[in-house]
Amino acid sequence: MAHLLITGGAGFIGSHTCLVLLQGGHSLVVLDNFANSSPESLRRVGELANLPTAGRIGVIEGDIRNPADLDRAFTATGHVDGVIHFAGLKAVGESVQQPLRYWDVNVNGSRLLIEAMQRHDCRTLVFSSTSTVYGEPQTFPISEAFTTNPLHPYAQTKLAVEWMLQALEASEPGWCISRLRYFNPVGAHPSGRIGEDPLGIPNNLFPFITQVASRQRPLLRIFGADWPTPDGTGVRDYLHVMDLAEAHALAIAWLLQHQRSLPVLNLGTGRGLSVLEVLQAFEACTGLAIPREFVARRDGDVAKLEGCAERAAEILGWRANRSLEQMCSDGWAWQSANPRGYGC
Numbered sequence: 508m509a510h511l512l513i514t515g516g517a518g519f520i521g522s523h524t525c526l527v528l529l530q531g532g533h534s535l536v537v538l539d540n541f542a543n544s545s546p547e548s549l550r551r552v553g554e555l556a557n558l559p560t561a562g563r564i565g566v567i568e569g570d571i572r573n574p575a576d577l578d579r580a581f582t583a584t585g586h587v588d589g590v591i592h593f594a595g596l597k598a599v600g601e602s603v604q605q606p607l608r609y610w611d612v613n614v615n616g617s618r619l620l621i622e623a624m625q626r627h628d629c630r631t632l633v634f635s636s637t638s639t640v641y642g643e644p645q646t647f648p649i650s651e652a653f654t655t656n657p658l659h660p661y662a663q664t665k666l667a668v669e670w671m672l673q674a675l676e677a678s679e680p681g682w683c684i685s686r687l688r689y690f691n692p693v694g695a696h697p698s699g700r701i702g703e704d705p706l707g708i709p710n711n712l713f714p715f716i717t718q719v720a721s722r723q724r725p726l727l728r729i730f731g732a733d734w735p736t737p738d739g740t741g742v743r744d745y746l747h748v749m750d751l752a753e754a755h756a757l758a759i760a761w762l763l764q765h766q767r768s769l770p771v772l773n774l775g776t777g778r779g780l781s782v783l784e785v786l787q788a789f790e791a792c793t794g795l796a797i798p799r800e801f802v803a804r805r806d807g808d809v810a811k812l813e814g815c816a817e818r819a820a821e822i823l824g825w826r827a828n829r830s831l832e833q834m835c836s837d838g839w840a841w842q843s844a845n846p847r848g849y850g851c
């Protein structure tokens with residue numbers, strides 16, 4: 508059992524990871540400013556974990572860019588063994604429009620977190636990175652050996668943090684760091700109690716589909732019908748958020764056990780799906796028709812991302828095993844029970 512600090516733990520991936528960690532018996536402190544989430548997600552995580560038989564969870568409302576908030580989080584339970592750092596901004600288009608905000612939250616926020624870790628003598632860190640650091644590769648699947656080529660400020664800030672962590676490890680012994688490059692997490696916990704609750708118009712395909720299905724939005728906008736892919740729509744490597752959550756539990760356990768860093772790891776299924784393939788699966792799974800329109804491509808998007816996650820399988824023994832049908836049915840279980848997200 509470990510004492511872990513989870514930044515951004517109230518968010519989509521963070522909340523599912525908190526649940527897996529609590530069920531694994533760990534005790535958690537979440538630091539979140541709720542800029543893109545609600546404390547209700549953590550209340551439900553506690554409910555699902557059937558506290559107090561599982562581990563424990565404390566919640567601190569605060570900002571990773573505020574050293575006093577970080578200090579409160581580190582001292583809340585006396586000692587922190589490791590940090591999983593989810594807090595950040597993640598919308599590609601928004602990052603093109605507001606680059607300084609992305610550098611401030613994602614890079615400056617990570618730097619301040621690392622400094623707080625130094626103050627509190629904690630040197631074990633799992634960092635949320637992204638497959639968008641690879642840019643627009645011409646061959647697939649994408650392995651960790653591929654050259655990085657971040658095409659927008661979001662990916663640039665994530666890669667900048669990866670480099671900052673690499674320099675930190677080289678300059679100061681004792682750091683145990685894992686950089687996880689996620690492909691496209693979707694779905695929800697099968698209970699339908701926690702899930703993805705985006706503010707405003709969703710930037711990602713899955714919550715857009717489920718919001719159209721629940722009649723929150725009239726129709727799905729598909730960005731581009733002329734990509735160089737078999738059906739002309741963008742291809743992504745979608746993985747179930749519960750598989751991703753389990754990868755975090757394995758990564759932090761590995762770091763705490765081995766006391767050294769992990770190489771960069773891709774987390775995906777290795778199978779790319781087009782927008783139209785996902786739509787077809789969702790309609791087949793739910794029996795609902797999703798009205799759609801094709802619109803222009805979006806700033807920062809690429810034709811295809813499909814990852815090779817063999818390294819994570821070899822080192823952590825992890826694979827994204829849940830099916831596309833589970834992604835659809837669990838995502839729909841969440842959206843249909845909570846049409847307005849945590850506002851219910």
Ligand SMILES: NC(=O)c1ccc[n+]([C@@H]2O[C@H](COP(=O)([O-])OP(=O)(O)OC[C@H]3O[C@@H](n4cnc5c(N)ncnc54)[C@H](O)[C@@H]3O)[C@@H](O)[C@H]2O)c1
Pocket residue numbers: 514515516517518519520521538539540541542543544545569570571572592593594595596597612616635636637638688689690691692711
């Ligand atoms: N969802 C994806 O498709 C995806 C893919 C690759 C990488 N990632 C990365 O994974 C991480 C988690 O993503 P998510 O989908 O759960 O996003 P999310 O927006 O649901 O969660 C991020 C959480 O961080 C919090 N937060 C934001 N700024 C903060 C700040 N300054 N101080 C404290 N808390 C702050 C938000 O309130 C939210 O709870 C992010 O770093 C994201 O860049 C996400």
